[in-house]
Amino acid sequence: MTSTATRSPAPKVILVAPQLGENIGMVARAMANFGLRELRLVKPRDGWPSDKARAAASGADWVVDEATVYGSTAEAVADLGLVLATTARPREMSKPILTAESAAVRLAERVDAGESAGILFGAERSGLDNDDVALADAIITFPTAPEFASLNLAQSVLLSGYEWFRTRGGTGGRPRAELPPLAAKADVERLFEHLEGELDAAGFLYPPEKRPVMVRNLRTIFLKAALTDQEVRSLRGVIRALSELKQRRAKPADE
Amino acid sequence: MTSTATRSPAPKVILVAPQLGENIGMVARAMANFGLRELRLVKPRDGWPSDKARAAASGADWVVDEATVYGSTAEAVADLGLVLATTARPREMSKPILTAESAAVRLAERVDAGESAGILFGAERSGLDNDDVALADAIITFPTAPEFASLNLAQSVLLSGYEWFRTRGGTGGRPRAELPPLAAKADVERLFEHLEGELDAAGFLYPPEKRPVMVRNLRTIFLKAALTDQEVRSLRGVIRALSELKQRRAKPADE
Numbered sequence: 001m002t003s004t005a006t007r008s009p010a011p012k013v014i015l016v017a018p019q020l021g022e023n024i025g026m027v028a029r030a031m032a033n034f035g036l037r038e039l040r041l042v043k044p045r046d047g048w049p050s051d052k053a054r055a056a057a058s059g060a061d062w063v064v065d066e067a068t069v070y071g072s073t074a075e076a077v078a079d080l081g082l083v084l085a086t087t088a089r090p091r092e093m094s095k096p097i098l099t100a101e102s103a104a105v106r107l108a109e110r111v112d113a114g115e116s117a118g119i120l121f122g123a124e125r126s127g128l129d130n131d132d133v134a135l136a137d138a139i140i141t142f143p144t145a146p147e148f149a150s151l152n153l154a155q156s157v158l159l160s161g162y163e164w165f166r167t168r169g170g171t172g173g174r175p176r177a178e179l180p181p182l183a184a185k186a187d188v189e190r191l192f193e194h195l196e197g198e199l200d201a202a203g204f205l206y207p208p209e210k211r212p213v214m215v216r217n218l219r220t221i222f223l224k225a226a227l228t229d230q231e232v233r234s235l236r237g238v239i240r241a242l243s244e245l246k247q248r249r250a251k252p253a254d255e
Numbered sequence: 256m257t258s259t260a261t262r263s264p265a266p267k268v269i270l271v272a273p274q275l276g277e278n279i280g281m282v283a284r285a286m287a288n289f290g291l292r293e294l295r296l297v298k299p300r301d302g303w304p305s306d307k308a309r310a311a312a313s314g315a316d317w318v319v320d321e322a323t324v325y326g327s328t329a330e331a332v333a334d335l336g337l338v339l340a341t342t343a344r345p346r347e348m349s350k351p352i353l354t355a356e357s358a359a360v361r362l363a364e365r366v367d368a369g370e371s372a373g374i375l376f377g378a379e380r381s382g383l384d385n386d387d388v389a390l391a392d393a394i395i396t397f398p399t400a401p402e403f404a405s406l407n408l409a410q411s412v413l414l415s416g417y418e419w420f421r422t423r424g425g426t427g428g429r430p431r432a433e434l435p436p437l438a439a440k441a442d443v444e445r446l447f448e449h450l451e452g453e454l455d456a457a458g459f460l461y462p463p464e465k466r467p468v469m470v471r472n473l474r475t476i477f478l479k480a481a482l483t484d485q486e487v488r489s490l491r492g493v494i495r496a497l498s499e500l501k502q503r504r505a506k507p508a509d510e
Contacts, residue, residue: 030410032403060403096481142417143424148287148315155285155413162397162414169398195493204496217489225480234472238450241459242497245504 011107011164012118013157014040014076016132019124021046025056025064026154027121032060034161035168039067040076040118073120073132074189081115081182082106082226085128085136086156088149095220096138103140104163115182119160124153134216135185137223183232191232192219198243266362266419267373268412269295269331271387274379276301280311280319281409282376287315289416290423294322295331295373328375328387336370337361340383340391341411343404351393358395359418374415379408438487446487447474453498 013031018024018041028039041048048069057064070076077083084103098106103119110117120136122128133139142151142159151159196205196215205211225231268286273279273296283294296303303324312319325331332338339358353361358374365372375391377383388394397406397414406414451460451470460466480486 029403029407033399033406033410035400058407143420144288145290145420148284151288152284152313155288155410158410158413159417162417165398165400198497198500199493202496202500204492214489217486218493221480221482221486221490225476227476231472231476234469235476237459238454238473239497241454241457242494243500243504245501 008035009111009114009116010036010038011111012038012040012080012116013160014042014073014118014120015044015153016042016073016076016120016128017045017123018121018153019045021050021052022056023124023153024050024067025053025058025060027157028053028057028060028063028067030154030158030161031063032057033158034165036157036161036164037063037066039063040070041067042070042073042076044069045123073135074185077118077120077135078184078186078189079116080118080185082110082117083120083136083185084118084138084140085120085133086122086140086142086160087133088127088141088151095133095136096224098138098140100140100142100159100163101167103138103160104167106138107164108167110182113181121153121156130216134219135223137226180228183227183229187229187232188222188227191222191227191235194236195239198239202243263290264366264369264371265291265293266366267293267295267335267371268415269297269328269373269375270299270408271297271328271331271375271383272300272378273376273408274300276305276307277311278379278408279305279322280308280313280315282412283308283312283315283318283322285409285413285416286318287312288413289420291412291416291419292318292321294318295325296322297325297328297331299324300378328390332373332375332390334371335373337365337372338375338391339373339393339395340375340388341377341395341397341415342388343382343396343406350388350391353393353395355395355397355414355418356422358393358415359422361393362419363422376408376411436483438482438484442484442487443477443482446477446482446490449491450494453494457501 013027013036015024015027018027024041024044031037031039044050048067049064054061054064084098084107107117107119119140120128120132122132140160142156144151195218199205205214222235227235268282268291270279270282273282279296279299286292286294299305303322304319309316309319339353339362362372362374374395375383375387377387395415397411399406447470450473454460460469477490482490
């Protein structure tokens, strides 16, 4: 079975360190149910391709066939604008927390604007670690009963897909928000590295054991801002202006 | 694991002629995720109780333990008021067709009125037959991509439960997106003035006729970030650290 019907743009599904091929296959199936097509796998534990994934996909072969493998979460999101992370529990990060419904609306705004967007899902038991979540612009949580809160991987993808498809339902009748284009994550990453390099030089990210949390909190600020390309360039200029001396002041002896 | 939290009334889930114990267990798990408790089985093919069902329930034992078995669909719905039937395709019956969302609202109206209500789900491959559907007051269909329309049994129960739980969610209203509290605008203003003061000193906001636009664009970045108090303090620290770094770089002779 092949599909041309779902060539319309949709968010990418990014599975970080998935364990069982069966679960990847069930994710592929859930994606196909709701018109999601592009599956990205970060370090799948049992390797890729996977016969078990294909069997569990129950015919959603195009999702399995076109899945791509990445060596890190950062690489898997490098070309994406809006990136959302699914987590079971709230994290101690000041990122916006969206319902699946409001997440679908945000994703649709970006996809309609011609950008690539994605949703991160963690490994079966452990979920996403904080470094993965830190790469995302916002968090999606699903409301579940407190006495049995945990959704499995394919279920989380299914609910995300369901809300996505519902948001798309009715062929584009929803009024669109006008939003400036997001910078690609790779450019945002270079901005972060520039800032953190100067802050290291300034001794600001100190002591070392607190550095990861400080870095994550700073990155969260700029991720929340949903930076455009122009804004990334402006901030690079601000960092240079604040931390570097202009040539003529640096070389008073020349004057 | 036992549960007292979900003793509140909820629709019954009725599986007609389910085949595999695993699937019944996955249904139990999906029910527990969303506070559905009472599972009714009409002629389960592989008998009941089922070790495979218990294993697949992943800890939702109370649903499995309390499941009851019926000899016919008519018996399984005999004590219920509102009964809804899930079907993959429209039937040639003049019954109302509801989305999962509107179905959840109808079910809630009845359950809130003290009535018992239920949702019928068919066998894994064949679904409900027309005689089963005929027992229902209305039909639930789930929107799915036409090229891969079929949901499996546990997925259908999951989506029904999700909509049920959402309808019940958050004391009357729909679940709201959670957003961190914003810093007061006066504190954000002081942050801006700090940043702009340093950038003026660096000659960055130049030439003067462009200064207002540059300032506005920079402020936009941080306003988009919806800063918290803590983040305002962090950014003040960043500005100080970078400015001090520059001063140290300006005095190589001191070293």
